[in-house]
Amino acid sequence: MAKRIYRNDLEHLVTVAPLSLLNGIVMPYPTIGLLATYFLGRQLYSSGYFEKEGAMNPKRMAGSLLCNVANMGTMGLTVFLGWRLSRGKLRLI
Secondary structure (H helix, E strand, O other), X not given: OHHXXXXXXXXXXXXXXXXXXXHXXXXXXXHHXXXXXXXXXXXXXXXXXXXXXXXXXXXXXXXXXXXXXXXXXXXXXXXHHHHHHHHOOOOXX
């Protein structure tokens, strides 16, 4: 079971980590919020597997939802910053 927890739902990390490095330079506070959401989601997701329901645990499902929201938010923030950069309106803080 520990191997399944460790490897499951980590595909988000491939996009969240590098995009957060870039987004954090320009917009650090929203990036910190998205990373905190991802961290909380991973904690809930992992701890949900140790409950008696297993894969159908509500904590696991909520954790998966938070990971997905953080992933989509990070990609959306990157697109927004790219759009502002293309318009010449991107300012470094």
